[in-house]
Amino acid sequence: MSRAAGNQTFSGATEDYSYGSWDIAEPQDSQELQPEGVVPSCHPSVLPGLLHTCLAVLSVVVLLLLAMLGRCRQLWPHGGHSRSGLPSPVDFLAVDGPWTVPAAVFMVLFSSLCLLLSAEAPLPFLTLTSPSSRGPWKMLALLYYPAFYYSLAACATVRHVAAHLLGSVLSWAHFGVQVWQKAECPQAPKIYKYYSLLASMPLLLGLGFLSLWYPMQLVRSFSHRTGAGSERLQSSYPEEYLRTLLCLKKLRSSSHTSKHGFLSRAWICFRHYIYTPQRGFRLPRMLVLSATLTGTAMYQVALLLLVGVVPTIQKVRAGITTDVSYLLAGFGIVLSEDRQEVVELVKYHLWALEVCYISALVLSCSLTFLVLTRSLVTHRANLRALHRGAALDLGPLPQSPHPSRQAIFCWMNFSAYQTAFTCLGLLIQQIIFFLGTMALAFLVFMPILHGSNLLLLQSLASLWPFWLTLALAITLQNMAAHWVFLKTHHGWPELTNHCALYAATFLLFPINVLVGIMVAIWRVVLSALYNAVHLGQMDLSLLPPRAATLDPGYRTYCNFLKIEVNQSHPAMIAFCTLLLRTQKPQPHPAPQDGLRLRVEEEGMQLLQTNDPVAKGTGPRARRGRARWGLTYTLLHNPALQTFRKRALSGARANGTQP
Template identity: 50%
Template sequence: MAMAANSSGGMHNAPLDNSFFVDDDLASDWYIYETMEPAAPQDDMFPSVILDCDPTISPRLYHICMAPTSLAVLVGLSLLVKRRRLYQSCWNGVPGLLSPANFLEEEGNRGLVAAVFGILFSSLCVLVLDKDPLPLITHSSQSSREYWKILALLYYPAFYYPLIACATVRHRVSYLLGCLLSWCHCVIHIWQKVDCPQSPKIYRYYSTLSYIPIILCLVLLSLWYPALFIRSFTRQEETLDKEVTGRGYYKKYLKAVLSKRSQKGSSTKIEESLLSRVQTYLRSYVYTPEEGFRIPLKLVLSITMAVVAVYQVALLLLVAVIPTIQIVRAGMTKDVVVLLVQFGLVPSENPSVPGDMEKELNTVKFYLWSLEVCYICSLVLCCLLTCAMLLRTLVMHRNNLKALYQGAVLDVFYKAHILRPSRQAIVCWMSFASFQTAFACLGLLIQQVIFFICSVAFAFLLVIPLQTGTNSYLFKIIQNMWPFWLTLVVAVIVQHLAAHYQFLEQHPLRKELTNRRALYIVTYLLFPINVLVGVLAGVWRMVISGLYNAIHFCQLDISLLNRGVETFDPGYHAYCHYLKIEVSQSHPVMKAFCLLLLQLAKPEGPTGLQPSHVEEGIQLMQSKKTPPSRTRFKQSRARWWLAYTLLNNPSLTACRKTALSDPTANGTQLSPPKP
């Protein structure tokens, strides 16, 4: 890096009238704020100030054209669906447009839904710092800007609604309209950024970098909709329309559950090596797809939005601080260094000679460069830790969902919960993805503050003094207080040795206390020293608690509070209620059972299903026709499988008694009364 080389190699700037000088490289790389008042002329100090750029297609013109188009597409799709519902003979009929996405169903367009949410969230991140939050209204005043921001929070979801609604209709016309809309949005956004890649907002390339997730998501939509449109010609429209959403997944899940067999083998536990334990621990942080299980759509959206939030927040933290540090480093003069030397912030060999400060100037620039390196390293570490925690939370989500699917409520919650919908559970389910996104943003901010302070302390108290050969304040404290630290260390070691050899009597089957009189004497004599040890332990407890909570702040599957008060943790509280809705409404075994009931209700069908076959679940477990000779054996096995699924389905537990008490339950017919 050219700036780092200049700072470490001793950049020379001649001070002129208490003003500061800016490198050509710096001015060409970073945007310099216009609020500064330099003494030198404007042209000399700011050779490349970024001016406002007006693209060929302005944001206002873009929204004026696309907003009515999106509204017309949405109305056209609604009329199309309503007409097909009212006139079933016209175009074979499809379900109505009920929602932008079936969040409680397993459908194949997960990437499309996540892409639209990514566009929506990135647009909201951009408008927070924009002087015109509502693109339809330009040159808004400072007093009315907050009102336009609130209105924009409602405008952008409606603006991008047709992009996600075109996939819900599941028709060729909707796919074609989705292609046209996604192509228009994508081409206009790319055209705007190519036309005006630089902007004066925060950093010259911030606007372009912040729009990268939007452009990537639009490119994904531009490829996804044509693929759906082409696929609609390869499959029969009637089959596509009448297909039950998620049917294939429910069948795969049920087959994976019922095909599990207990592995026979030795029950002796083999001791694992340290390397295998480390590998197992690292694998627990990496989510790998598992056959027969699929993460719910809401979780996919929450993790995707959290990753986009990490990118947007990290980009804002980077461009808001690093340019300022580099501007200060490049504009540092000897007059400022003299002031820093007088305050003792910079060491100097000749503080009485203020005219010769070349070495001190290089030292100050090196310190500023070190601050820059610490900030970037801490930001990279925070992003990696946050992404690792998000991957870890995916693994925990899968384990919790699988446990609740099997009815093991106490394996997830510390006390019994009834898995049924409620008012609070519905509200938490609706806001779960938003909570995950917000917690990821806040967690990254908290981590950046903590790790930046720690990295600066480590660099200036340990690394730089060792590199320059000077004594730091940390070394002076250790040197002056070494008897105190030695006393604490010796006291702790003596207590451990005495507890092991004098106060603990070890027997083959048990351990007992011994020498109790000596134990009481040592406890009394070491009380003052243990108070000082407790102070250090309390500081360590505070540090480790802060680090742990900061790192795991973005995880909603664990509570940052102790059991008994964890309901006061809003993130974990929302997660628990979210699980209740997902398990009670989207249980795969329950959905598979409902599919059987739906097949039974059909008076006719292409396969000619018999009621007994539907009731016994043979169609879920057997793709081929059952031989007549093995019919009774297959029926018995299917009934046992059906009983197994009902016992492990917590959503149907409350209904089993009344259902089984009916003599006609399970296909049993009442015999006619004898005369």
């Protein structure tokens, strides 16, 4: 009986031990084990919706305070009672002022919209039960985020100490919340574990810049509060532009006398294709914003293309086992009798596929960057030509300098279109270049390297009579055109041997049809590559000149130039500023102000040079030269043409009527 009890006790202990070990293997507190490679969900200490709601309320409060500040102090010109106190987020047509703040805000806004791709909820404070209801809320998010960052940009347009203080508080709040969220949850399960963190880099960069810029402006406003009069004496961009324009003749004469070496010629050629800053000219603010958005779009699209494909290929390559030989044998593909060798071959081909994909992505980004940098040179050349009154060859588009509804609509959409064209162009280039590099790698380079699977080369070699005939036909026709059918007589080329020319044209007609088929295929491929590379370049029409009006991107660009020249002509702004300065009543001018008023008579401060001959001219000649410059500039100013007489509405530079 004792032995039986002992056996029962032992068996019970064994049973309890087995069950206990089984319970230990199970997850505790109803937690499931995550598979290997899957990122677990992150639970932050504070809900993101609560933080975002606090930021939204703070933004609304800051915007209301800015509106009240604008109403009370009348910071804006012509700020009557009928004008609302709501400040503008960006002065798009301003020629002076900081352009870095609008660029940073637009970079933050576009990065926030890109993060919607991997976000579960379109709005952070909104919790959706069904995924099918995300579509309308994502469309609403496209309107919500610009309103969310409105006050962050408006603090820079209100040039006041209180506005800089509010901007500092708001930028610190935005930047602190973003850093807090990314520090607590750096990984996310969507697309790639670090995609959310990498896609937030432009967002953090823009908010970090704003969190430094606003405090610097606040300190500067306190330190220069008493020296406001000295800031007015500084030269603005329109005056600098006009001074450079009037001194252009002297600069050109000095540049012709200097000898250009090899390095200087290379630098000049480089400047023709790559944008470099030039003295006396600045790109309009809208073009600067477009360039910033283009760079941000390239980064976001390239990041999405990279992390969406390359980690998947690496996981597939790491998980290849000997079972892949049976899979290939089911499709009739036998790479080798050794299963381990088959695994190595498959991994090698997947590695080659990954290299082709990354190479195509690098090539796409490089070409897009070079093309868009080259377009900045075209923008500068077109704007300078329009500023001096020249007519550009813009195709059949209307050349009227007056604004229109279509021109205003195109000007509003220019930066958005440029960003969208860049994203789509980079995606199309990636697909084309990836297919091309993969075809070259798997059909040409790897078969030649390993000496096997020469399918493409064998098929081309079997058609050697066709290729030889085409090559001989092209070579013989070119040689005959140079040596037989063309003769130089008294220094002028003449057509000879007409009978032989007619006979050769008739006899080679069938072969030239085959050549034409190959040329047509090459024409289609070349046109597709050219349009794919230049899709993001809006200053170039992808259609023939007769059909340029059908290209929406090119039409938008032409109308954008019209509005920019009409509303922000630097020479017109410079002369209007001078007129306002001379006509402004100053009962008690300061000594420096009185000196400046005497110097800038008739705009002569823009004509001052270090040339002693120019200084020695009389006041009458100086007034005549200044008036001639004023007349010439105002004559070509589109914004003032509607206020002139009808007899001068079509006047040209030399005073003649059309």
